[in-house]
Amino acid sequence: MPYPPKLKELIKVVESTRAERVDRKKRGEEVPFLSLDERKEMLDHHPDFKEEGRRPLKIGPSKGYAIAHEMADLLEARSRVDPDDIDLSNPDIDTDVLVIGGGGAGTSAAILAEENGARVTMVTKLRHGDANTMMAEGGIQAASKGEKDSPYYHYLDVMGGGHFTNIPELVEALVTYAPDAIHWLEKLGCNFSKHPDGRLHTIHGGGTSRKRMHYAADITGAEIMRTIRDEARNHRNIEVIEFLPAVELILNEHGQCAGAVLYNLETQEYMIARAKAVIMATGGSGRLHIQGFMTTNHYGATFDGIVMGYRAGVEVSFLHTVQYHPTGIVFPEQAEGILITEKFRGSGANLVNIEGKQFVNEREPRDVEAASIIKECTVKGLGVPTPTGKVGIWLDSPMIDMLSGEGTVRKEFPGKYILYKRFGIDISKEPMLIYPTLHYQNGGLAFRASSATSLPGLFLAGEVSGGVHGANRLMGNSLLDIVVFGRIAGKAATAYINDSAKEGDLTLDHVRRFNKEADEAGIPSDRVSPMLLPDYTPPKIKERQLTTHYVGTVR
Amino acid sequence: MPNVQKETEADLIPIFIMGKRYLVPESLTIMKAIEYAGYQFIRGCGCRGGICGACSTVYRKAGDYKIYSGLACQTVVEPNMYLTQIPFFPALRREYDYETMEPVAESIYQLYPELFRCVACNACTKICPMDVQVLDYISALKRGDLEAATRISFDCIQCGLCASRCMGELPQYHIAQLARRLHGGKLAPRAEHLRQVVESIAAGKFADVMEELKALPVDELRKLYTERELEPAMSDEQWRPSNNAGL
Numbered sequence: 001m002p003y004p005p006k007l008k009e010l011i012k013v014v015e016s017t018r019a020e021r022v023d024r025k026k027r028g029e030e031v032p033f034l035s036l037d038e039r040k041e042m043l044d045h046h047p048d049f050k051e052e053g054r055r056p057l058k059i060g061p062s063k064g065y066a067i068a069h070e071m072a073d074l075l076e077a078r079s080r081v082d083p084d085d086i087d088l089s090n091p092d093i094d095t096d097v098l099v100i101g102g103g104g105a106g107t108s109a110a111i112l113a114e115e116n117g118a119r120v121t122m123v124t125k126l127r128h129g130d131a132n133t134m135m136a137e138g139g140i141q142a143a144s145k146g147e148k149d150s151p152y153y154h155y156l157d158v159m160g161g162g163h164f165t166n167i168p169e170l171v172e173a174l175v176t177y178a179p180d181a182i183h184w185l186e187k188l189g190c191n192f193s194k195h196p197d198g199r200l201h202t203i204h205g206g207g208t209s210r211k212r213m214h215y216a217a218d219i220t221g222a223e224i225m226r227t228i229r230d231e232a233r234n235h236r237n238i239e240v241i242e243f244l245p246a247v248e249l250i251l252n253e254h255g256q257c258a259g260a261v262l263y264n265l266e267t268q269e270y271m272i273a274r275a276k277a278v279i280m281a282t283g284g285s286g287r288l289h290i291q292g293f294m295t296t297n298h299y300g301a302t303f304d305g306i307v308m309g310y311r312a313g314v315e316v317s318f319l320h321t322v323q324y325h326p327t328g329i330v331f332p333e334q335a336e337g338i339l340i341t342e343k344f345r346g347s348g349a350n351l352v353n354i355e356g357k358q359f360v361n362e363r364e365p366r367d368v369e370a371a372s373i374i375k376e377c378t379v380k381g382l383g384v385p386t387p388t389g390k391v392g393i394w395l396d397s398p399m400i401d402m403l404s405g406e407g408t409v410r411k412e413f414p415g416k417y418i419l420y421k422r423f424g425i426d427i428s429k430e431p432m433l434i435y436p437t438l439h440y441q442n443g444g445l446a447f448r449a450s451s452a453t454s455l456p457g458l459f460l461a462g463e464v465s466g467g468v469h470g471a472n473r474l475m476g477n478s479l480l481d482i483v484v485f486g487r488i489a490g491k492a493a494t495a496y497i498n499d500s501a502k503e504g505d506l507t508l509d510h511v512r513r514f515n516k517e518a519d520e521a522g523i524p525s526d527r528v529s530p531m532l533l534p535d536y537t538p539p540k541i542k543e544r545q546l547t548t549h550y551v552g553t554v555r
Numbered sequence: 556m557p558n559v560q561k562e563t564e565a566d567l568i569p570i571f572i573m574g575k576r577y578l579v580p581e582s583l584t585i586m587k588a589i590e591y592a593g594y595q596f597i598r599g600c601g602c603r604g605g606i607c608g609a610c611s612t613v614y615r616k617a618g619d620y621k622i623y624s625g626l627a628c629q630t631v632v633e634p635n636m637y638l639t640q641i642p643f644f645p646a647l648r649r650e651y652d653y654e655t656m657e658p659v660a661e662s663i664y665q666l667y668p669e670l671f672r673c674v675a676c677n678a679c680t681k682i683c684p685m686d687v688q689v690l691d692y693i694s695a696l697k698r699g700d701l702e703a704a705t706r707i708s709f710d711c712i713q714c715g716l717c718a719s720r721c722m723g724e725l726p727q728y729h730i731a732q733l734a735r736r737l738h739g740g741k742l743a744p745r746a747e748h749l750r751q752v753v754e755s756i757a758a759g760k761f762a763d764v765m766e767e768l769k770a771l772p773v774d775e776l777r778k779l780y781t782e783r784e785l786e787p788a789m790s791d792e793q794w795r796p797s798n799n800a801g802l
Contacts, residue, residue, distance in 0.1 A: 001582045001631065130601035130609055144749045148794060151761050152801035153783060155768055160780040168769040176765060179752045186746060189653065189736030191705060198744030199792065209783045211790070217709065222606050226713060227739070230732050234650050243597060265597045298602040334584040334631055338604055387582075419605075423631070533595065541593040555595055 001332050002424035004387055007433070010354060014394050014431050017356035022402045025348055031361040039368050045379065046371040047291050048321050058521040060310050060514070067319045070288040074303050075310050077527040078515050080247045080551055081261060081270060083508035088250065091259065091274035091506075095121040095239075097493045098260060098275035100246045100305060103131025104221070105462030105482035105489075106281035107228045110238050112490025113279070118497060120238045121273060123262055125245035125282075125532065126300045129229045132283055132463065133482060135298060136221030137415075138341065139213035140483070141476035142178035144200055149210040151175040158477060161207040162470020165318075170468045173449040174477065174484055181483040182214055190227045192216050205475035206342060206366065213476045218415055221479055244271070245304060245532055248511055249278065249312045249458065252504035257312065257457035259506060263532070276501040277457050277493040280305045281486065284441035284463040287534040290322060294330070294337035295438035304530035305464040309445040311514045314453045317466040318443025323473055326369035328437025330392035332423045337437045340416065342366075342475070344395060344432075347412065348403045352394045352431075353382035367472060370436040377435070384433060392433035401428050440478060442469050451489035457501060459493045461485040528552045571637035585612055585627040585638060598642035605629040608712035611684055614638035624684045624716055644715040646726035651733070658741035660699035667730050670696060672723030679717035679727055685710045689717045689727050696734060704731060705738040764801065 003011065024030075034042060043049055056066045059076055067075075097113040099106045102124025110120045122128070143149040154175035159166055182200075186192060192214050193201040202211040216223035232238050243265045250272070252258035259274040282305030286297025295301070310316060327340040345351070345362035351369075352358055353376055360372035373393050377383030383391035400409050409428035410417050420427045443466035451459045462482040469477060519525075528551055535553035537545075548555055567578040572589060579588040586600060601609030610627035617635040627640060649666045656662050664670060670693065679689035687710050695703035708731035717727040755761075768776070784796050796802070 126601055127607075127609060130607050132602075134607045135602045135604050144746065144752055146748065146752045146755065146802065148786065148796055148802070150802050151756065152764055152768065155765065156776070156780050156783055159776060164773045164776060164780075172765050172769055176756060176761065179749060179756060183746075183749050183753045186749065187740055189738070189740030191709070191735055191739035191743065192746075194743060194746065195792075196744070198746050199748060200746045204786070204788065210786045219606065219710070222712070226732060227736060230736060231653060233648065234653060236650070296604070298604070298607065299596065299600045333582050334587065334629075419629075422629070533597070535595065536587075536590040537593060537595060538591055545593075 003430065006387070007331070007384070010384055011430055013354070013356040014352055014396060017352070018396065018399060018402070021350055021358065021396070022399055025399070025403060031358050033361050034364065034368060042368055042371045042375065045375040046367050047293065047324060047374070048367075050291070053291050054320065058523065059517045061313055061315045062310070065316065065320070067316070068288075068290045068322065070290045071285065071303060071319060073527060074288070074307050074529040074531060075316070076518060076521070076523045077529040078518055078523070078525065079311070079511045080263070080528050080530070083511045086261060086270065086272070086508060088272060088506040088508065090272070092271040093121055093273035095119050095273065095275050096497055097121070097277050097279060098123065098273050099279045099281060100260060101131070101281035101283060101464070102126075102128040102240065102242070103281060103283055103462065103482065104133030104225055104228065104479065105283075105486040106279065107225070107232050108483050108486025109279045109281060109461050109490040109493070111228065111232050111235060112487045113494050114235045114237045116491055116494035118237070118494045121275070122238060122240045123244045123246060123260075123273065124240065124242055125265070125304070127242050128240050129225050130298060130300060131225070132298055132301060133221050133225045133479065135296065136479050137218050137339070138205065139203070139215035139220050139476045140182065140224070140479040141205065141208065141212050141474070142182045142214060142480065143175065143210070143212055144179050144182055144214065145202065145210070145212070149212055151178070153209050154178065154212065157208050158474060159470070161474040162472050164470070166470030167467035169449040173488065174468055174481060177484045177488070178480055181480060181487065184487070185224060185227065185483065188227050188231050190216065190223055207474045208476075224479060224483070245530075246308060247530060247532075248508060249308045250274070250506050250508060251312065251510055252502065252506055254502045254504050255456065256502060256504070257455050258504070260308070261508070265532070274506060276497040277459065279459045279461060279489045279493050280309060280445070280464055281461045281489070282464050286438045288531075290438060293324065293436065293438040294328060296325060296328060296337055296339045297438065299534065302531040302534060304532060306445055307530040309453065309455070309458065312455050312458065312510050314455050314458065315446045316443065317446040318471065319441070319466060321442040321471040322438065323366065323440035323442055324370040324436040325439040326366055326373055326436050327395055327434040329432065330390050330435040331386045331433040332425075333386075333388050335419065335423065338419070339437065339439070340395060340432060340434055344397055344400070344413065347400045347408070349399050350396045352396055354384045355382060373436055386433065390435070392435045394431040395434045396431045397427045398429055398431060440473055442466070442471060442473055451485055451492045452496075457496060459489040459496075461489040568632065568634040570632050570635070573639050574637060579632055581632065581634070583632055585625070585630050585632055586610055588632045589627065599627065599640040603628045606712055608714035609642060610640060611714035611716050612638050612640045613682070613716070622682070624682045626684050641716065641719060644719040646715055646718040646729060648726060648729040653736060653740070656737065658701065658737040660696060660701065662737065663696060663730060663733055666733065667726070669723060669725050670730060673697070673725060674722050676722050678720040678722065682716045682720045684714065684716060685712055687711050692731055692734075693725070693727060696730065701734050701738045701742055704734040708735060
């Protein structure tokens with residue numbers, strides 16, 4: 001919907017200061033960047049550093065580690081199923097490699113496992129490909145140009161971006177296998193943007209020292225996802241079953257991961273999959289709406305894999321940090337949470353408050369920028385109220401046309417220009433209303449560069465894992481992460497089957513133990529996980545659902 | 556049909572979900588309106604950002620004979636629209652061996668001979684929620700132009716609405732996917748610089764330097780990071796760093 005009269009009035013305030021701000025920009029006068037000390041102070045307003053936003057885990061292998069309440073609630077919760085009700089003696093699915101999750105990481109893993117001789121069953125909660133992979137617009141990093149770049153520089157950039165907290169061997173794997181990942185995708189028919197001679201287009205991303213961001217127009221993730229999904233469909237020994245999420249891992253008597261309990265979302269029946277190895281690739285957790293934040297993530301990003309792995313004894317790492325993208329759409333409501341690329345700010349658009357004033361340089365690092373916006377709205381009270389009771393900050397996109405010529409916004413940002421146009425807003429003439437949005441789960445289950453975990457037979461790939469990106473991920477390294485570690489996991493799981501996997505009776509004793517630990521810690525017994533689906537049913541409806549039974553958020 | 560809800564707020568509008576009337580706030584997308592009405596999605600909902608193709612929806616408006624389409628997560632409700640989601644539509648996809656397939660139109664014709672059942676009615680293009688010129692890429696393929704088909708079909712999200720409307724019963728989006736892969740991996744020039752880098756890494760060129768980097772204490776790493784040379788924002792492909800350390 002177009003801006004209502006109240007917001008139109010407030011836009012006039014932005015317009016009244018615009019000419020002067022454009023002049024300052026032309027003269028090269030910037031709002032000064034914060035010093036390192038000032039940055040540190042500003043980060044107190046970042047959601048990660050809000051003490052009341054997190055609490056130490058009461059139970060499990062990472063007991064005592066403080067993470068967001070929304071995550072802790074799920075990690076401490078009880079299983080959706082009573083292990084005593086489950087008959088493990090007669091599995092419905094019997095396979096070599098069970099891949100849980102049908103995004104880019106799971107699909108890459110499935111292809112490599114199959115190519116290495118395994119029978120693969122991939123189960124996915126939504127459709128094959130409905131994942132954050134699909135939504136990644138920006139690009140995929142790799143040091144593909146040897147005359148100016150190498151894994152050495154990529155390594156430095158990743159470590160710096162993660163505030164030097166990343167686990168070195170994971171970063172080494174990420175950057176060393178990066179060019180081969182792009183090469184693999186190219187070979188499979190991914191249409192990367194190229195010069196006429198085949199040379200790949202590369203651009204900078206935040207925190208890169210060399211231009212190494214490869215892209216396929218502005219739908220890089222979708223092009224990668226649909227290409228590898230198509231390839232997976234050609235592999236006879238990959239069976240994909242949709243709308244069948246996993247809810248618990250199954251172990252065998254030797255303490256190896258040997259399958260999963262699955263839940264058919266449509267028929268509401270539980271099923272058993274026995275496997276010789278399991279690859280967890282369930283992605284992230286934006287739909288937990290940590291601290292009430294909106295999210296860029298897809299519908300199924302609900303933390304499921306971490307819950308299952310944690311219950312089976314795998315520690316979590318770096319979960320105390322979450323990436324908030326500074327600029328998500330906060331109005332119109334129907335586009336809420338959708339990402340507005342950093343490129344707008346790079347092209348000169350200021351961030352301004354309700355008084356039409358700049359309060360921060362628009363090219364601070366992501367976490368600092370997000371913290372400044374939050375502070376301006378929540379502490380200073382200078383945010384712009386939306387008709388639905390939210391608050392935002394203006395991103396003054398019309399400046400871009402004034403700085404670089406009429407038509408620039410339309411030409412450089414066609415996707416967002418059209419998106420807003422559909423709502424009756426011309427962003428080359430009117431500013432955008434934005435607020436930080438939950439974007440990426442920096443941490444996850446702990447794993448090694450081989451993709452193996454502390455649980456034999458359980459391998460990880462993608463956002464479900466933690467440590468690759470340290471405390472902060474750089475743009476273009478998540479698409480890379482899923483392909484690199486997906487391929488590693490596919491190979492590793494197959495090798496494990498040949499070398500170490502043993503036959504043995506299946507058990508859910510670890511779930512019994514975990515439920516008992518939860519009882520002893522006094523965790524409320526109505527809390528269950530994994531979440532599976534977010535619940536957006538209005539409270540008014542719920543009051544009238546007199547006979548509806550909810551298990552967690554799912555009816 | 557009697558009202559199932561009472562109109563209590565001024566900004567609520569009636570929409571018909573599969574024929575049943577619900578009052579929803581006028582500013583919502585179809586997706587949020589369906590949730591507002593009390594549904595919990597299992598199918599018909601994916602990325603909620605307009606790119607995954609899970610939530611294609613067809614609708615008509617009161618007194619209007621036309622069929623409209625849109626993504627539920629991107630389309631704002633209108634008063635008296637009546638709609639249904641089409642979360643799945645069967646379409647035949649044929650398996651193939653990508654590695655050995657020739658990047659020529661004949662490969663596509665062999666797998667999908669129904670391509671020539673297209674009668675150019677343009678129903679596919681008219682229903683496409685992404686405004687892809689579906690008929691144009693099908694026509695390009697009939698002419699044997701894989702490059703054009705790749706370009707024209709590039710924004711396809713594979714929701715399947717084209718296939719649902721096709722008189723010739725084509726699975727357009729599967730055909731386009733095949734064309735794009737043949738183009739991207741076999742017709743478009745490959746990146747020679749990428750191949751060289753992959754080879755040098757496989758030969759172990761950076762093994763030692765990575766071992767050294769991994770072993771560095773944080774303050775030394777921080778120093779290397781701070782001092783690393785930055786490629787200028789406006790550089791072109793000719794830019795070279797002033798020293799070759801680490802290359």
